[in-house]
Amino acid sequence: MRDAEGFPVLDIREGACTFCGACTAACETGALVAGRAFPWRAAANDACLSKNAVQCRICEDHCDAQAIRFRLLPGGCSEPQFDAERCTGCGACAQPCPAGAISLHPFTPQPLMETRPC
Numbered sequence: 763m764r765d766a767e768g769f770p771v772l773d774i775r776e777g778a779c780t781f782c783g784a785c786t787a788a789c790e791t792g793a794l795v796a797g798r799a800f801p802w803r804a805a806a807n808d809a810c811l812s813k814n815a816v817q818c819r820i821c822e823d824h825c826d827a828q829a830i831r832f833r834l835l836p837g838g839c840s841e842p843q844f845d846a847e848r849c850t851g852c853g854a855c856a857q858p859c860p861a862g863a864i865s866l867h868p869f870t871p872q873p874l875m876e877t878r879p880c
């Protein structure tokens with residue numbers, strides 16, 4: 763789909779990205795290039811039901827990458843934790859979220875720390 767200015771938009775509320783590459787093939791200007799790392803990762807905001815003491819694990823059930831774990835919190839709440847190393851940014855967790863709490867955010871991989879002998 764396109765936004766109001768005509769630019770292409772990936773709306774994960776409509777469904778997940780399969781990384782099939784069809785968008786790069788269709789791009790006439792070369793603005794979308796295949797093979798680049800996808801620099802987006804999922805996160806949940808405070809509308810998440812689990813954060814508000816309502817039992818829900820729907821996002822975890824839809825994540826093939828097993829990137830979501832839950833951290834227990836006081837008061838019967840729990841918080842989904844998204845592993846940025848496992849998350850592909852596919853968005854499959856967002857569409858089924860009953861609270862619409864999940865969105866994608868820019869992600870920059872951290873360089874590995876150089877280890878030196880003592």
Ligand code: SF4
Nearest residue numbers: 810811818820821859
């Ligand atoms: S599916 Fe949505 S509401 Fe349910 S735990 Fe995940 S983020 Fe929270």
Ligand code: SF4
Nearest residue numbers: 825849850852853855
């Ligand atoms: S965006 Fe995809 S890989 Fe990342 S947490 Fe959601 S379902 Fe899992």
